[in-house]
Amino acid sequence: MSRYTPEEKVKLARNPGRPGAADFITALFTDFFEQRGDRLSGEDPSILGGIARFHGRPVTVVGHRKGKDLEENLRCNFGMPSPEGYRKAQRLMRQAEKFGRPIITFVDTPGAYPGKEAEERGQGEAIAQCLALMSALEVPVIAVITGEGNSGGALALAVANRVLMLEHAAYSVLSPEGFASILWKDAARAGEACGVMKLTAQDLRRGGIVQGVLREPEEGAHTDWEAVFRTVDAALVKELAALEKLKGPALAKQRYEMFRAMGQNMSLARREET
Amino acid sequence: MNRTFSRRRDRLLVYQAMREEKIAFSRRTKCPFCGTESSDLEWNRRLWVCPRCSFHTPVGAYYRLANILDPGSFQELEEGLSPADPLSFPGYPAKLAGLEEETGLKDAAVAALGKIEGRKAVFAVLDSRFLMGSMGTAVGEKVTRAAEYAARKKLPLIIFSASGGARMQEGIFSLMQMAKTAAAIQRFQRGGGLYISCFTHPTTGGVTASFASLGDFLLSEPGALIGFAGPRVIEQTIKEQLPKGFQRAEYLLSHGFLDRIVPRSEWRAVLSQLLALHEKGGRI
Numbered sequence: 001m002s003r004y005t006p007e008e009k010v011k012l013a014r015n016p017g018r019p020g021a022a023d024f025i026t027a028l029f030t031d032f033f034e035q036r037g038d039r040l041s042g043e044d045p046s047i048l049g050g051i052a053r054f055h056g057r058p059v060t061v062v063g064h065r066k067g068k069d070l071e072e073n074l075r076c077n078f079g080m081p082s083p084e085g086y087r088k089a090q091r092l093m094r095q096a097e098k099f100g101r102p103i104i105t106f107v108d109t110p111g112a113y114p115g116k117e118a119e120e121r122g123q124g125e126a127i128a129q130c131l132a133l134m135s136a137l138e139v140p141v142i143a144v145i146t147g148e149g150n151s152g153g154a155l156a157l158a159v160a161n162r163v164l165m166l167e168h169a170a171y172s173v174l175s176p177e178g179f180a181s182i183l184w185k186d187a188a189r190a191g192e193a194c195g196v197m198k199l200t201a202q203d204l205r206r207g208g209i210v211q212g213v214l215r216e217p218e219e220g221a222h223t224d225w226e227a228v229f230r231t232v233d234a235a236l237v238k239e240l241a242a243l244e245k246l247k248g249p250a251l252a253k254q255r256y257e258m259f260r261a262m263g264q265n266m267s268l269a270r271r272e273e274t
Numbered sequence: 275m276n277r278t279f280s281r282r283r284d285r286l287l288v289y290q291a292m293r294e295e296k297i298a299f300s301r302r303t304k305c306p307f308c309g310t311e312s313s314d315l316e317w318n319r320r321l322w323v324c325p326r327c328s329f330h331t332p333v334g335a336y337y338r339l340a341n342i343l344d345p346g347s348f349q350e351l352e353e354g355l356s357p358a359d360p361l362s363f364p365g366y367p368a369k370l371a372g373l374e375e376e377t378g379l380k381d382a383a384v385a386a387l388g389k390i391e392g393r394k395a396v397f398a399v400l401d402s403r404f405l406m407g408s409m410g411t412a413v414g415e416k417v418t419r420a421a422e423y424a425a426r427k428k429l430p431l432i433i434f435s436a437s438g439g440a441r442m443q444e445g446i447f448s449l450m451q452m453a454k455t456a457a458a459i460q461r462f463q464r465g466g467g468l469y470i471s472c473f474t475h476p477t478t479g480g481v482t483a484s485f486a487s488l489g490d491f492l493l494s495e496p497g498a499l500i501g502f503a504g505p506r507v508i509e510q511t512i513k514e515q516l517p518k519g520f521q522r523a524e525y526l527l528s529h530g531f532l533d534r535i536v537p538r539s540e541w542r543a544v545l546s547q548l549l550a551l552h553e554k555g556g557r558i
């Protein structure tokens with residue numbers, strides 16, 4: 001039983017003092033080489049990606065980047081990617097597959113950017129292609145949800161063999177504010193929405209949406225980065241070792257079947273054979 | 275194929291289609307776009323495309339199929355698939371039951387096997403009368419099973435989308451249907467399957483950002499609103515008014531995200547041409 005309510009957890013998940021993708025990369029990886037641009041039209045800093053070593057092993061690492069100060073927040077659009085970001089992620093993941101590198105992603109975003117240019121350049125198409133590509137990758141993919149993972153903009157980096165989640169992170173179909181305003185026409189009821197959305201790591205573990213919950217310091221990840229890094233590092237080592245025993249097609253199959261099963265048995269309950 | 279069965283299926287489809295449109299011969303209906311009133315008889319004759327402004331109003335899934343498929347070829351797939359309530363969301367089961375009563379649909383998607391000019395294909399059609407065609411577990415599962423069925427039978431897959439996006443009442447399980455359907459489509463396509471995705475008004479959110487955008491061919495009805503974020507959310511975000519025609523099919527066509535715009539009366543001809551072009555045979 002957690003000592004925090006879902007609403008308090010969402011607050012913790014959004015705490016700007018939590019470590020982000022850039023911090024995890026600095027702490028857990030060596031030899032990071034940032035890769036930029038989607039090779040089509042632009043570079044979106046709200047997605048950070050590149051190659052690095054993880055315990056000596058070359059890997060591809062991709063994550064949402066919110067930025068650390070206002071200037072960087074603005075440059076990174078507060079972690080809300082545009083299609084160029086998702087297309088860069090696709091490029092990096094395709095390359096990872098070519099070179100047989102495992103992929104590690106860090107998820108922390110209020111959602112994909114709902115802007116005019118983002119729509120014109122095919123935000124929906126860019127996310128869809130991420131999902132399709134990731135579902136079939138023949139290398140190990142591990143996603144870590146570190147802060148808030150909202151909507152398709154988060155899922156686009158989280159079609160993984162293992163989805164891990166920090167204890168006080170949140171992962172949901174939409175922000176609680178958006179959820180409340182769609183269902184109840186009242187964004188002010190976001191707190192109430194947190195209660196019904198089943199967006200905590202514990203609920204999601206129970207629902208089979210995430211495969212591991214990673215312990216945070218009592219007061220949240222922002223209070224002791226070193227402890228969080230140790231926990232995430234150990235989890236990645238363990239999961240990667242397990243996944244590296246599987247061959248490429250088996251990795252794609254395991255991932256496919258895991259997502260294939262989500263929401264399947266529920267509908268099956270009242271199914272008639274046709 | 276047994277002729278009695280196929281006749282019965284046909285009557286069922288026509289009955290469903292009529293029930294959907296509730297055609298009252300004396301009634302007049304206003305166009306939601308331009309406001310012009312026309313008789314339902316006229317509306318129906320034009321497949322619910324406005325006689326005045328050509329706005330393609332949303333139509334039911336069975337009605338759409340009845341107007342596209344060869345007579346007698348309709349065979350519904352997975353019709354028993356029912357929605358779930360994974361969040362135990364207050365009032366949701368009652369809402370689903372009410373909509374089933376009202377529309378005759380169990381959820382917002384219909385899957386079928388059918389023929390167009392003699393060529394077999396698997397169809398999935400979203401129906402916006404059912405919670406805006408939003409994608410919950412039942413819609414995700416139906417689209418996935420349609421893709422799997424098409425893969426097994428080595429048939430082309432044709433999907434008509436109309437959706438407000440994720441089904442909020444099913445929370446994260448709704449979100450996961452994006453990954454599930456995209457994965458199923460990807461697997462079908464890698465196996466050599468032909469997937470034609472047809473957008474209709476309106477298609478937004480998680481459906482645009484998953485299976486609907488993954489077609490080997492992307493087609494749309496005229497004037498359809500297609501996007502990830504809805505126009506209201508965008509205007510609130512950027513605090514300016516969007517240009518006229520933004521996110522409409524014609525806008526997407528000019529920005530490179532559609533192959534072609536297809537008026538409702540031409541679906542049969544266009545789909546037939548594409549199916550024929552993917553048949554084996556022909557030699558130079």
Ligand SMILES: [Zn+2]
Nearest residue numbers: 305308324327
């Ligand atoms: Zn009109």
